[in-house]
Amino acid sequence: MRLVVSVAVVLIALSAAVADTAEDVEKELTMAQKFEKFQQDVQTFVDNVGEKTKSAFLELHNSEFSNKTRNWLSETFRKLKKNFEPITSSEGSD
Numbered sequence: 210m211r212l213v214v215s216v217a218v219v220l221i222a223l224s225a226a227v228a229d230t231a232e233d234v235e236k237e238l239t240m241a242q243k244f245e246k247f248q249q250d251v252q253t254f255v256d257n258v259g260e261k262t263k264s265a266f267l268e269l270h271n272s273e274f275s276n277k278t279r280n281w282l283s284e285t286f287r288k289l290k291k292n293f294e295p296i297t298s299s300e301g302s303d
Contacts, residue, residue, distance in 0.1 A: 238246070269275060
């Protein structure tokens with residue numbers, strides 16, 4: 210009795226698997242559809258990476274470290290320019 214039940218279960222499972230593969234063959238995409246889907250997937254990936262990169266750069270640009278560095282460089286450049294003014298003005302008068 211157990212053997213008959215187990216064989217029946219196996220046959221039912223096999224018939225379900227065969228029916229699923231028959232449906233998959235009908236649903237199989239054409240080559241053009243596959244390329245179109247691939248293009249859409251790649252475009253979505255590129256858009257996501259672009260958005261994340263843009264937000265990371267904006268966050269870095271607006272960070273406290275970045276602002277302090279820009280201010281320090283501006284101040285240092287202004288001081289250097291002020292120190293070199295007498296040298297450049299005396300050379301220009303000769």
